[in-house]
Amino acid sequence: MIDQRNEILALLNSGSSFLVVSHENPDGDCIGATLALTLALQGMGKRAVAFNDDFVPHYLRWLAGADELVHTADPAAFDVVCVLDCGAPDRIGKLTERVLAHPRVIDIDHHGANEGFGLANYVAPTASSTSELLHGVLKFLGAELTPGIATCLYLGIYTDTNMFKNANSTPEAYQACGELVAAGAESMTVAKRVYIETTAERLQLMARVLSTLQIDDDGRIAGMVCTQRDLHEFNAKPEDLETFVEHPRAIIGVRAAYLLRELEDGVTVKGSLRSNDDIDVAEVAATLGGGGHVRAAGFRAKGTIAEVRALLVEKLRRAVADQ
Numbered sequence: 001m002i003d004q005r006n007e008i009l010a011l012l013n014s015g016s017s018f019l020v021v022s023h024e025n026p027d028g029d030c031i032g033a034t035l036a037l038t039l040a041l042q043g044m045g046k047r048a049v050a051f052n053d054d055f056v057p058h059y060l061r062w063l064a065g066a067d068e069l070v071h072t073a074d075p076a077a078f079d080v081v082c083v084l085d086c087g088a089p090d091r092i093g094k095l096t097e098r099v100l101a102h103p104r105v106i107d108i109d110h111h112g113a114n115e116g117f118g119l120a121n122y123v124a125p126t127a128s129s130t131s132e133l134l135h136g137v138l139k140f141l142g143a144e145l146t147p148g149i150a151t152c153l154y155l156g157i158y159t160d161t162n163m164f165k166n167a168n169s170t171p172e173a174y175q176a177c178g179e180l181v182a183a184g185a186e187s188m189t190v191a192k193r194v195y196i197e198t199t200a201e202r203l204q205l206m207a208r209v210l211s212t213l214q215i216d217d218d219g220r221i222a223g224m225v226c227t228q229r230d231l232h233e234f235n236a237k238p239e240d241l242e243t244f245v246e247h248p249r250a251i252i253g254v255r256a257a258y259l260l261r262e263l264e265d266g267v268t269v270k271g272s273l274r275s276n277d278d279i280d281v282a283e284v285a286a287t288l289g290g291g292g293h294v295r296a297a298g299f300r301a302k303g304t305i306a307e308v309r310a311l312l313v314e315k316l317r318r319a320v321a322d323q
């Protein structure tokens, strides 16, 4: 836990222009927090710009401020750079070097590996999400929580706890969501847009990916794979795979689950890992050059899907045996 909230408040109050960035391959917490902070700073009469290396996934494009998010920016042109939800600065993507060269960086995050790379850091690994931490910061700041901002923060907490199904569903997370709904967060719209609605392509892709289910280690390890051909066949995007890994994870008796996706270069595989108890999948991901949380982590590895699958299953098997 690194708590330099006072320093963060001082920077937020004294600066007049802000670049707000988060990690590539953005998820709900990342976009929710980015947009919420950008809107809150704008509401205080400051200049604030939201940046992400990648496009906003379709299920988040309806959020307030999503249309104004940019994909190119010069950090040096801003008084302060706010980095949200990044366990390490290289998660920012192409702006990493220029952000690290900036003298005034604010780092707000809930990843255990975050060592505090900013001038002012607020890193709380036990928090449900960066959005929950940001909610606390905005309250301290006295920023006005409009329904648009409240919806962004609520969505961040709701998605990072996986609809309050994950172990990070703390009393603080529920309390923050209660306050955010009271402030006008559109909780029903969030549920509908993020977890209920789907597309025909996504459902067809799911049928294909589910057919690759492989169970190992007497039912303790389960995982699925997706090739570029699968994505093309159903005209689907990588973001359509979001949450698919929860299906193998849901099997009774499974302790570690994975989803592997072939990347466009054909020689790299992206892996998402989940665990149901104390199996530390962040540790497994780290041996493959990745990282994350104890129960949710990811990595990128060179090789074919079959090669990476065999290697990963062996590593998970050892992690399960060590428990």
Ligand SMILES: [Mn+2]
Pocket: 029, 030, 085, 110, 129, 130, 160
């Ligand atoms: Mn997060």
